[in-house]
Amino acid sequence: MIKIVTGDARPIFKQIVDGIRMQIMTGQLQVGSKLPSVRGLSMQLTVNTNTVAKAYSELLSNGLVESRKGLGLFVIQPKQILSDQERQQRLEKAVEALIHETIGLSFSHDDILQMVKLKFTDLPDGNTD
Amino acid sequence: MIKIVTGDARPIFKQIVDGIRMQIMTGQLQVGSKLPSVRGLSMQLTVNTNTVAKAYSELLSNGLVESRKGLGLFVIQPKQILSDQERQQRLEKAVEALIHETIGLSFSHDDILQMVKLKFTDLPDGNTD
Amino acid sequence: MIKIVTGDARPIFKQIVDGIRMQIMTGQLQVGSKLPSVRGLSMQLTVNTNTVAKAYSELLSNGLVESRKGLGLFVIQPKQILSDQERQQRLEKAVEALIHETIGLSFSHDDILQMVKLKFTDLPDGNTD
Amino acid sequence: MIKIVTGDARPIFKQIVDGIRMQIMTGQLQVGSKLPSVRGLSMQLTVNTNTVAKAYSELLSNGLVESRKGLGLFVIQPKQILSDQERQQRLEKAVEALIHETIGLSFSHDDILQMVKLKFTDLPDGNTD
DNA sequence: GTGGTCTAGACCACG
């Protein structure tokens, strides 16, 4: 179940994208299963239909789902779209963003590392190939 | 030396804030030293003066610098302006943002942790009181 | 209703901040309610939109409102953003400012205290947690 | 002895004005005594001579000192320059400023009142006529 | 010279 948080830094459509991606990672949405309809999900989350549509188009262009005309969107076997170099760069950017956000908070490196470990423990490991 | 990157996700004024904050943390700007003037820095970065002024006002409200009227902004002994609760919340948000950005890149938790460690090793430890 | 006074010592954006803060404290703006739009308020006060935007960004960083993208700013349950030490320091500064302004007016301490009591009686008490 | 505080909200010339006014109120500077020279005081406080000159001109126009040509500035018997109405208005303004500064700090009225009492106890009472 | 405030007008992402 996706939760929309009003105080979140991410825009709503991004929260939806991340939420569905998470459901795919954790197996709650398996390959071949159908996403809720745009209208259905927008009502469930009480957000604008345009917002859900935008999220879905993002999932499409990310290659996580495919559109079957007249039937809806379906989760597909994820293609590795990004190059290793691109993935590496994104990881670096993300960690640098973490630095930017935390540098003024006067936490020790260890404080931050512990928090990273803590928050990641509940998540499935990405590299299970 | 601060570099403004137009392709950066951060707005320009935030890049300036982060750049100066970094210079303060790394000791390039010591307590008591004067920041470059608004007009001077804006010319150097070829950015509008208002943009620099906005960055400076952020540093001011963060308690990293103080304004001496008619003279400029000066680095001060950093004050603990935020409550512990607020600091903790911001740390959590920042780490959650890292998760959102890295999920789907199929990195293992260990990959990510190693990158965090790597990027942080060059920085001075925040909690050196 | 906020009134902008051109002869006021406070800059316009501060008058807006104080005005809205007052409306929040007195319950005229309840938690969950929406602030007037930047453009709307700027027209009503015949002030530039940037000025209102600056006031709103201050309220945002004070933790009194949150931004819901595309919808506007909404009053939230106030957070304790500042450390106790910082709050205490600001209180002291504010009282010292009162002293500086009233010294030389040859009021007795009691005159001043009575005025403080009088002006505060109409306001809700801050510490009602 | 006047102390210039760089982090003070008041501009330096105002700190000097207030400092001298305080010395007059507490009797450290008696009627008939001479103020330090502009150059002397500016060196002692390590501030610009223009700044001291500005402070002195303020004291002159406030009727607290008079200029004896070629000799310097001397403290005089204070004339009541302000009308009662004007004094009352200034007191109100000052208290309202206190409200504006403290309203977001979530102190109880009593906290604030206690701080006012505390800070005033060290000062001589204005209304000793 | 310094920062601080304000206006006017523009563009962007989000819903």
Added chain:
DNA sequence: GTGGTCTAGACCACT
């Protein structure tokens, strides 16, 4: 429609 950012250019108080 919403807020957020940026530019250009102006005026002010302070040193």
